[in-house]
Amino acid sequence: MLCGKGLVAGYLGAPVLHEVSIDVRRGEVFCLLGANGAGKSTTAKCLAGALGLRGGRVTIDDVDVTAAGAHERVRRGVSLVPEARHLFGRSTVRDNIMLGGWTKSRSHRPASFERVLEMFPQLKRLLKSRARDLSGGEQQMVAIGRALMADPRYLILDEPSLGLAPIYVDAILRQAAELARQRVGILLIEQNVGKALSIGHRAAVVETGRVVLSGTAEEVAANPLVVDSYLGGAA
């Protein structure tokens, strides 16, 4: 389990997260929902070690990693695909993906690279292209592929479908579900709440830095707060 317990964190000034607790199990898609500015990305950064905590702790399969930085957490099985993707625009698609293999010996990288291309065959013909020349959806696949090079046991996807055409949104969410079937624990932050919950196993809603609701994806999808605020009151 990837577990954040009582996370308190922020930037300058007042805390943004007020004792957020969240746990992601291997083999599940856990949806983290909430309005803009609620603290979803901040939670993701705390779990991945990209932001220090003022309180609480993080464990990966029962190992306390609260003091460990982001690199150490990647080695221990947690990878984050951040909202902004952070690709190297002038480098090729191949080089961007390969960069994610730094945790592994050189001899293991080709097999991981092949698995990334099996997952995203659309990238095969783009390997020599510069990352910045790709569409948003293709870039997101590169960002996810790079994270997969480390063979994560837990993968945090922060708004993977932001700004993408619907065809890519479906492709990326389908791959998230497939990764969960392969025993990866997925923390999925998504604005496409209906689509996310349709592939999710469990979910939580954060509001102003607090978890206000959590349960199975079905329970959360049926909750009036979620129906009214995130599903357009349509259910």
Ligand SMILES: Nc1ncnc2c1ncn2[C@@H]1O[C@H](COP(=O)(O)OP(=O)(O)OP(=O)(O)O)[C@@H](O)[C@H]1O
């Ligand atoms: N680097 C930063 N410096 C200062 N404040 C920040 C920084 N990043 C986020 N914040 C603030 O922290 C709060 C939570 O932001 P966060 O990015 O976690 O929200 P979010 O739920 O991911 O929102 P969104 O849906 O817009 O991505 C917001 O008030 C935001 O303005």
Ligand SMILES: [Mg+2]
């Ligand atoms: Mg965010």
